[in-house]
Amino acid sequence: MTSKVKNLKGLEKELSISFSLKDMDPTIESKLKELSKNLDLKGFRKGKVPMNVVKSKYYQQCYNESLSEHIEQNYIQVIIDEKLNPVAPPKISIDENKNKEKLFFKALIEVMPEVKIVNIEKIKLEKPKLKVKNIDLEKAVEKIADQYKEWNLVERKSKNGDRVKADFSGTINGEEFDNNKAEDFLIEIGSKQLIPGFEEGLIGLKAGEEKKLDITFPKDYQDSKLASKPVNFDIVVKEVLEPKVSEINEEFVKKLGIEDGKIETLHSKIKEGMEKDAITLIDSYMKKNVIKELSKSQKLEVPKTLVSEEISRIDKENNPNGDIKISEKDMEKLYMKEATERVKAGLLLREIINNEKFEITQKNISDWIDTVSRGNNNRSEIENYYMNNEDAKKNMESVILENFAVKWVIEKAEVSEKNYSFDKLMELR
Template sequence: MQVTLETTSNLERKMRISVPSERVETQVDAKLKQAAGQANIKGFRPGKVPMREVKRRFGDGIRQEVSSELMQSSFSEAIVKEEVSPAGSPVIEDVTMEAGKDLEFTAIFEVFPEIELGDFGEVTVEKPAAEITEDDLDAMIEKLRDQRKGYAEVDRVSKADDRVNIDFEGFIDGEAFDGGKGDAADVVIGSGSMIPGFEDGLIDRSAGEEMDLELKFPEKYQSENLAGKEALFKVKVNKIEEQELPDLNELFFKQFGVEEGGMEAFRTEVRGNMGKELEAALKSKVKEQVFDGLIAITGVEIPKALVSNAIDQMRQEAVQQFGGGQNIDPSVLPVEMFETQAQKRVKLGLIVNAIIEKLELKTDDDKVKSVIEDMASSYEDPEQVVNYYYGNEQQLNQVQNMVLEEQVVDSVLEKAKVSEVEMPYEEAIKPNEPAAEDPAAEGPADKEPVAEAADGEADAPVGDEGEDSA
């Protein structure tokens, strides 16, 4: 086998490979003989089909199959021989595939870049520090009560925070529009699940009351055919319900696994969970600053193939997260939505791998075990969860990679400029805002008209009720 390698740019390589015809014909003949023994052709006894007939019927297809297999195997041999590491699958061009001639083809591919790491001392990190106060604990308990609130029907006019059950239908220029009708839809006043003005129009209403709401869709609206248009909504209020928060009693505590010990044990349990959340949030903020710092001090030319692969992966993730179980083709999501974040993801991956190689970091098995046991501790049967992770190679690899990333972060922090910044608990656990210029941070627009997604309430109106819904 002959191989020539040409460097066409910093990362692109062009490889010409020639496979001797003897090797090709040997494999073609072997497959032809195999086909002759298996062929079932009218007019011939099984296994007695003449070779000329087998070649006539199957020769071209078999040669195509053999050539494809040889191109894959010879490319693998060639990159080992030339000591190159492709960053993606090659593009195959200029294929010569004729009987009696050498199999020749050109493979064009990108290689992984050589990375020169910057000075970790130039990385600046503001390490957040926060404590959980009694006020923070009280606020969390109220939040937990709110998450488990119920609703009870009342005989009065509606007010903010009430849940109203309504029938409605929207019209533009006197014509009903798709997705503009809902029957027996629950709307929480003040939830922001409806277009501006809709929920305000439900205040001070009585059960059985009918009304017309003259509203205007926002200029920037996910459904372009509705954006900026004036609409009339005919609404009927079916019933009004007010919030009912659960009492802090034994029944409530049991929902969080606290079987005994009353309020004191419940507060201890909640504080413990808040502590875990706080620890994870603080680590995440530090990790993000370290990674941003590494990107800033390290110049990396990234292979287009890796970015393309990352975009495909992020498309899949977006469909899983926002697709609502629908069968959506990820390729319909525009590349521009993910390109910036994909480039950052690839660049960071290359830098982290370079650090692991340079510092010869190995996964800390004790730390992996500690992480798995910590995650398992919140389950009813921790041992079963631990066994699941160690019995599932993919899940175990994810934890190992996470621990290895933490080891990279720790290595950088040893040399970085680190200062401590005090902050309240609520600010500490709040995720950092995504960069405004990052289209991927916005996510795909998949919400229904009018209803902008209300958590378990009216996802609603213009959307999911009956045959008239969009």
Template structure:
């Protein structure tokens, strides 16, 4: 077998594969062995028809397609390896010329290959500094959130305020007629939570227990129930109870209620500070990665093949399906709720999929340029983490990944992570720009116009 690769325009080219006469003859022999059991001729039992008589009766040409099917997969695979190309989609394969017995067979495969990446600047990229310090105010905010979470709801005779929970009956009407789903008794609602139609909760503020009133609202234009979208509605409301949050005292007893592993309020504050610091370190890491990713992809020039984007959208859809299934939600159910279908979902994913593919190609090119590899230590660390997460033996995880062909994928992912870390390490920290107010952004946009 011989192979020749001719690069065409863009990411496409033609792979010419010549299968030798002897190799194709062997495939013809295998094809005959495959079909002879289904052939019967007068005087011969099935499977006993001589090859010569078969060819006289049916012609050797009748074996050509089966022989091609036998020889083509391995010939194409070997040709790809020999020429060193990296296909990213199924090829379009045609036989070049007529097949003649005793002569080589030539295939021409039109192949889309992984694109070449023209790297721009990727060292010394600017990364705005990220403040990881934690203020006293931030710690106090976290403590107040805990107080809110541990608050008791106490019935009050006072008028309802934002943040109170009200218990009420309601019945809704559109054009004087009740509508489905517009009625409930003893319904609980936290005012200010935004659970009801815009304007409804605001009109509940100031009402006292026992009040009967009318609330007038308009359904949003994008309301999920099309028959109600954009329409005016009236609700008859009877308020039964107002419940107000009673916050616990901020003392050591409260701290123990929140976390049984600590004994004092000071310890709780210290723990919350450490958690905030830890979270900010993670935020800093993501900030740095996002900064270099945006710049390095913008600086690089690469023609992303549509086939790679399609593969990525399929993978994203599969991941989404697995997440929903783990929550007991089928994709058909989701499509119905979201008002879309599989193709619509893929179309939504496509812009993000293209960004991901381009980023992976760029990171791979940088890893190649800088000779970055996933170290054995990193691989072992990842296997340790997976074994712990799945509560399985580490070697069992390794064997499972190997059988699935996923061990190389794991190494590739770790290699990309190392390339990303390289970009951050090579970056230059600069002073953060002051955040623009909404008015300043509007003014800047007006200047540009």
């Protein structure tokens, strides 16, 4: 065997490999003999077919199988000898016309880059810190009271903030479409739950009134068949209801499960919940920020193959049902930057994990399951899922190791704290 490695653009390499066709003869003979043992041809006893007959019928099949095996074996040997780390299987091209005694083939590969982590201490990170003020607690109570508001029937024209009960049906160019109609449908004007223009179109209507409403589905509508289409709705208003927000008093506080009915006790419970939520929010924000700043601080060429795979992964995340049809070219335009950053961050985090040799303990697993099951009453089910599902367990361990690497970066980097209200902290999600 002879081989030559040629460096191409970026991380691509071309391997030119040749080997003697005679090297395949023992493999071909072995395959023919193995095949003949159970061969059942008309005119011969099973397993007793003469070798010249076996060769005449099956030589090409055994030759092709042997050729594939020898190409793979020689390719692997070159990879080992040259200490290369391919990202994906090679693209093989065979030149069968060069020589009748030798086979020449080329293997086009992309290799993993050499990763070195440097200057971590120069990374600057801002860590949010929750600062709960009385006004934050008062706002939280007001939001809770709003969730418990009552709806009272009124005989007047509807306005923003009202709830309307209505029947409606829609058509596009006179044709009906899926889920185009509903009866006794409750719509809170101003909630922005429906497509733009629909809720606004209900303002100024009284019970018993009808309206024709012409609007357009947004271009990013979840059903791609309706996106950007003009639609005509016929609407009949049945009821108009106005909200009555619950009065914040002892009775209301007790209704929320606070036995002593004191607003101070409710505030304390809300603050406790905010602080628990803040831990998860801050951890998530810091992880995203660490990955972003780590990627910015390190020079690293990323394999195009991995970026392409990540683009497909992002598209599936954003469009799980495949409702939005998008070309490969547009997909690259949309997701190239994010995919490149993700791949780069993944390579850097993996290098940190390998260098630091982090080990996962049972306590790490237990703590992680506590975190993902927070707010649920089925911790044991979640634990069983991750511990008894091999893929889920590997994913869990991968996330835990990533978190170790993120923590390692935070400990090395220059970190400053900044106070955040709970609402501002929520905006970081």
